[in-house]
Amino acid sequence: MKQIVLWSLLIVPWASLLLLKPDTIRRYMPVALLMTIIHTLTYQAAYYYNWWNESKSSLFGWDRIMPVPWVYGAYLIVVIWVFRFTYGQFWLYLTVNLVMDGLFMYLAYPLLGRLGFVSAESSLPTIAIYAMMIGFSLIIYLYHMWQNDIFKAPEETSKERQRTNWPKLHLRRKAR
Template sequence: MVKLVLWAFFLLPWLSLFFLKNSAIRRYMPVALFATVINTIIYQIAWTYDWWKYKETLFSWDKVVQIHTVYGVILVGTIWIFYFTFRKFWLYVIVNLIVDCIYSFGFRALWKKLKITTATGNLSPLEGILIMTIIAITLYIYQMWQEGLNGGKNKI
């Protein structure tokens, strides 16, 4: 059951891209990859400072940076969020806050219940939301910069 949940979190986001135009995927893939790099670093920090620990993973080698989250939900979710909200800054912020709250208060609790993560950890859900909000704003600024390189208009 647990492996099925982890595989779903990894594969279903990727399958959802069949419903998106190729031009949108190409447009937002750089920011999604940047989000992946940032989250890979955050997961390494989390491992070091015991913010959380994963007990169950897809592969034996992904104990630190979770494949199902960073390379599934976060990468593809970034593309979808930018597709629907880019150039609408406040909508982008609100959508990110909603998604971050669902993750922090919903999925983190689910991970603990399914024993995917340890029950302990010294990062509160609110601290997690703060970190994710800082990342989201960084990603938005990055995408504005990307669009400037491609002749786009940098307006919020």
């Protein structure tokens, strides 16, 4: 049963991307990958400093330090969905992260610990992990703000060029 749940945490989130437009996935995938890197580094630090132990969430055996179903499945895809519905509305984004991270840390994680899916042991207080998660969400929001111009749809870019009166190169070619 445990293996089914862990495989579901890896596959079902990825399958949910079929409900999104490819442009949406392309727009938010860089920020989701950044969050994946942050989570990977955090899990490695947690292992090294004995903050927590997630070997119970191992799916492959070699992922005892950093659980693949969580980091490369659920966490990665949740970032895309949260950005899809909240980006551009910072206070909504922050509220959604505060609520989701709070529900996860104070309700879901203890339940998953009792069921044997995660380690219920941690040398860090829950509030410290919760603050870390909120800090990460702020970092990736700032990153996406920085990257946002790169991932605008082509029609948005052409409308901006028209508004700023950029030279129309195709007209110059015809004049020659």
